[in-house]
Amino acid sequence: xxxxxxxxxxxxxxxxxxxxxxxxxxxxxxxxxxxxxxxxxxxxxxxxxxxxxxxxxxxxxxxxxxxxxxxxxxxxxxxxxxxxxxxxxxxxxxxxxxxxxxxxxxxxxxxxxxxxxxxxxxxxxxxxxxxxxxxxxxxxxxxxxxxxxxxxxxxxxxxxxxxxxxxxxxxxxxxxxxxxxxxxxxxxxxxxxxxxxxxxxxxxxxxxxxxxxxxxxxxxxxxxxxxxxxxxxxxxxxxxxxxxxxxxxxxxxxxxxxxxxxxxxxxxxxxxxxxxxxxxxxxxxxxxxxxxxxxxxxxxxxxxxxxxxxxxxxxxxxxxxxxxxxxxxxxxxxxxxxxx
Amino acid sequence: xxxxxxxxxxxxxxxxxxxxxxxxxxxxxxxxxxxxxxxxxxxxxxxxxxxxxxxxxxxxxxxxxxxxxxxxxxxxxxxxxxxxxxxxxxxxxxxxxxxxxxxxxxxxxxxxxxxxxxxxxxxxxxxxxxxxxxxxxxxxxxxxxxxxxxxxxxxxxxxxxxxxxxxxxxxxxxxxxxxxxxxxxxxxxxxxxxxxxxxxxxxxxxxxxxxxxxxxxxxxxxxxxxxxxxxxxxxxxxxxxxxxxxxxxxxxxxxxxxxxxxxxxxxxxxxxxxxxxxxxxxxxxxxxxxxxxxxxxxxxxxxxxxxxxxxxxxxxxxxxxxxxxxxxx
Numbered sequence: 001x002x003x004x005x006x007x008x009x010x011x012x013x014x015x016x017x018x019x020x021x022x023x024x025x026x027x028x029x030x031x032x033x034x035x036x037x038x039x040x041x042x043x044x045x046x047x048x049x050x051x052x053x054x055x056x057x058x059x060x061x062x063x064x065x066x067x068x069x070x071x072x073x074x075x076x077x078x079x080x081x082x083x084x085x086x087x088x089x090x091x092x093x094x095x096x097x098x099x100x101x102x103x104x105x106x107x108x109x110x111x112x113x114x115x116x117x118x119x120x121x122x123x124x125x126x127x128x129x130x131x132x133x134x135x136x137x138x139x140x141x142x143x144x145x146x147x148x149x150x151x152x153x154x155x156x157x158x159x160x161x162x163x164x165x166x167x168x169x170x171x172x173x174x175x176x177x178x179x180x181x182x183x184x185x186x187x188x189x190x191x192x193x194x195x196x197x198x199x200x201x202x203x204x205x206x207x208x209x210x211x212x213x214x215x216x217x218x219x220x221x222x223x224x225x226x227x228x229x230x231x232x233x234x235x236x237x238x239x240x241x242x243x244x245x246x247x248x249x250x251x252x253x254x255x256x257x258x259x260x261x262x263x264x265x266x267x268x269x270x271x272x273x274x275x276x277x278x279x280x281x282x283x284x285x286x287x288x289x290x291x292x293x294x295x296x297x298x299x300x301x302x303x304x305x306x307x308x309x310x311x312x313x314x315x316x317x318x319x320x321x322x323x324x325x326x327x328x329x330x331x332x333x334x335x336x337x338x339x340x
Numbered sequence: 341x342x343x344x345x346x347x348x349x350x351x352x353x354x355x356x357x358x359x360x361x362x363x364x365x366x367x368x369x370x371x372x373x374x375x376x377x378x379x380x381x382x383x384x385x386x387x388x389x390x391x392x393x394x395x396x397x398x399x400x401x402x403x404x405x406x407x408x409x410x411x412x413x414x415x416x417x418x419x420x421x422x423x424x425x426x427x428x429x430x431x432x433x434x435x436x437x438x439x440x441x442x443x444x445x446x447x448x449x450x451x452x453x454x455x456x457x458x459x460x461x462x463x464x465x466x467x468x469x470x471x472x473x474x475x476x477x478x479x480x481x482x483x484x485x486x487x488x489x490x491x492x493x494x495x496x497x498x499x500x501x502x503x504x505x506x507x508x509x510x511x512x513x514x515x516x517x518x519x520x521x522x523x524x525x526x527x528x529x530x531x532x533x534x535x536x537x538x539x540x541x542x543x544x545x546x547x548x549x550x551x552x553x554x555x556x557x558x559x560x561x562x563x564x565x566x567x568x569x570x571x572x573x574x575x576x577x578x579x580x581x582x583x584x585x586x587x588x589x590x591x592x593x594x595x596x597x598x599x600x601x602x603x604x605x606x607x608x609x610x611x612x613x614x615x616x617x618x619x620x621x622x623x624x625x626x627x628x629x630x631x632x633x634x635x636x637x638x639x640x641x642x643x644x645x646x647x648x649x650x651x652x653x654x655x656x657x658x659x660x661x662x663x664x665x666x667x668x669x
Contacts, residue, residue: 038478066478072508077467077501084471084485087456088406090478092471107498111461112468120449121440122661124456156662180664255663 015198019191022166022199023055023131026173027093029201031063034091037177038067040078041095041131045070052097053133053192075101079108082128087116091177092128098144099134099186113182114157128183129176135188135226135276136313136324145189145313147277152184153254153286159207160253162186164228166196168251171205179207188226210257212264216246219270219334222261222287224250227274227306227325234330243338253283258290265291265299270337272304274330279307301340304333347561353399354619357556359632360395360419365612366633366640367418371431374644375591382431382445386587387415392611393518393553393583394419397486400563406472406485408457408465411446412585416488421453424643434650441653442661463493466502466515473506473513473576484570485513486563492523494537503544503578510575514566515546517578518553520585525597538580546578553581554611556618583611 017025030037039056043049048070050057060068071078075096082092096102102109113126136145152160159181163169169187176183213228214235221231228249235245248264250256265271271291273284284305291303309323349357368388374380387394390412398407398419409416417427422438430437431445438450446460456472459465469487476483493499494517506513519537521528534540541548547569551562559581566577584606588595595603620626659667 069509072501072504074501074505076498077470077505080464080467080469080498080502081471081474081505084408084456084468084473085475085478086471087468088472088475090471090475107461107464108467112457112459112464115447116449116457117663118661119439119443119447120451120661121438121442123439123449123451125664159663 016195017166017170017198018193018195019166019169019187020054020193022169023173023187024057024059026170026177027056027059028062030091030093030174030177031059031067036090037093038069038085038090039093039095040069040071040082042073042097043070044068044095051095053187053189055131055187055192056095075105076108079105079113079130082130083108083113083116083126086126086128087124093177094128094130096130096132098189099132099148100143100146102130102132102148109152109158109182110155114155117181118157125180126182127180129173129185130183131173131185131187133187133189135190136308136320137190139315139317139320140189140313141315142312147186147275149184149186149253150277150281150283153283157182158254159183160186161207161251162225162253163251164213164225164249166194167199167203168205168211168249170199171203172207172251174204175207178204183207186225191226205251207252208255208257210251210260211249212246212260213249214245214247216244216268218244218268219272219337220246220248220264220268221272221274221330221334222248222250223274224253226276230325230327231274231330234327234334237331238334243334245334256287261287261291262294265295269298269300272306272330272333272337274306274325276325277307278310279305280310282307301337304337306330306333346557349557349560351622351624353560354556354622354624355628355632357392357395357399357560358615358619358629359636360398361391361612361615362633363424363636363639364391364394364415364418366636367414367424370640370644371414372587372591380432384445384591385412385589386585386591387412388586389584389606389611390415390518390520390553392556392615393559393581396556396559397516397563397581400560400567401484401486403453405454405483406469406476407455408459408469408472408485408487409455410458410462410465410489410493411460412490413448413458413488414445417448417450417455417458420455422448422450422455424639425646426450428643428647429650432647432650433652434647435653435657436646436650440657442657463489463496463498465489466493467498469513469515470502470506470511473511474509476512477509482571483512484567486516487513488516488518490523491517491519491521491528491537492526492531493517494540495523495531500544503540503546503576506576507544507546510573512570512573513576514563514570515576515578517580519580519582521582522585522589522598524589525593527597536580538578541578546576548578548580550580551582553583554609554614556611556615
């Protein structure tokens, strides 16, 4: 029984969590609800630190190291083990420390996880979740920072998800774990400590559904992950200039919410697509093409695309900054659509 | 490896192995004839020469034990128990196939008989086999997972990651290298640094057994010991089973890269007539074997006709099984 003062103290607690806590919360809820949810990954058990970013902290102590397994540095073996267990009823969550490391396991992801449901004629399925951190801006250089979502979005059979805030991270990760298809859940390395309003227990965000992060009437900015925060800041700047910006947060990159994008752009008649990934051949190209195909006759301006520079992610802070997409670029793109 | 000190096998199991091996033999014979007659256009990896290996191996496990195999896998699939009709229809791309015609010869799945994955990627089955075995370990269901692959698979990274992981976690998995001495057109000695493939096992601390896979007695007992070891919770075994393939990498390949004397020696040692002779030596009546042969011939004829008579899948099928939800038209 809690005393009155403890209750007051608890109620007064600011209900905020960061991305790391959001991940822990999602996996904790999923594991509590389903004994067949297991975690695999390098250093994820508490004796090894609970994950290099702390995103599995406490889970091996709570659920045991049978269900929360630290693995050798063997990405193919990690993803293969997840796939095999998933084929017979488990819901494994594999942590691939950094997204670049998934390249080592591409065969397992692309040739197996993505295709076994189809190639078996629906006799088997692969309900795995692959969690990966990535993103530039933290000085990790060329092999620890790439945003590779477009590769996976191009493979039929995979779902690709990235949250823009901790509550969504919790809700989307839980949805990935419960989903019947293989999901890649992208976490942003520099955002783990970023906090936001805490969701209620059980909070889940359906896959394939975008959110309107900010309502507006003149131009729609479409993004996901770190792009959403920058788009919201750009929207504030433009508001001062008398431009009303709507921000659509995709939340699921593949399959993305076409209807939500089209509904917003049909209203604003202008669109800017933004992502941290390199602009060339990026997700922005697909969304831009889709908007043009559907709304060409009503658009007031061509769809603008913002992404990072065509370069490996550089190490030197000066170059890394030059590489990364910027809020100012989003603002300039919005103005361009307004002045067309 | 001559089979001195033969360890005997129960008569019913011998007959069982004979049945499985001859089902493979007759199916392969029919497939080759159909393909070479131009009646079926598929890439075909003949298992001729490897029948006894599969038959003895699968006789040592249960139907609900898991199997992961590779594109040269028809011998494993039939020996594991996939009904010939469904297999034939799948090889023919028909809707009545094991995978509705969506997988094809290199991607056979049939969970009802434990065939969980057939992969067309060299070495890729091993990491997945570990996952199946991990599930069994967590479920405590007593099942073992057998994963079959060729000698060339032991040179790819997935092999090494998998043996290591299986050993540290003591997974109930049996890695069976069907060493037919050639990876595509390249002999083992040209592609593999160690003298014997079994030499790889000690590097991972894994139990290793080298066996003549063409000797049903040796193969069966090696498999049984590995199965018992795994079911008892002791962990994985790596079996190198030596064998040979008579029709090259894929059907139509003239095997010019195999020295003539090597090929003729292998054919003289053909495991199929040798096994039949071994059964006759054990006073199993020839009429009993002939009756099995006749039954298998009828099954194969029925399977081939079933595939011919079956329909191709409807075009709409392309929108199903990509994701759980149907893809919009």
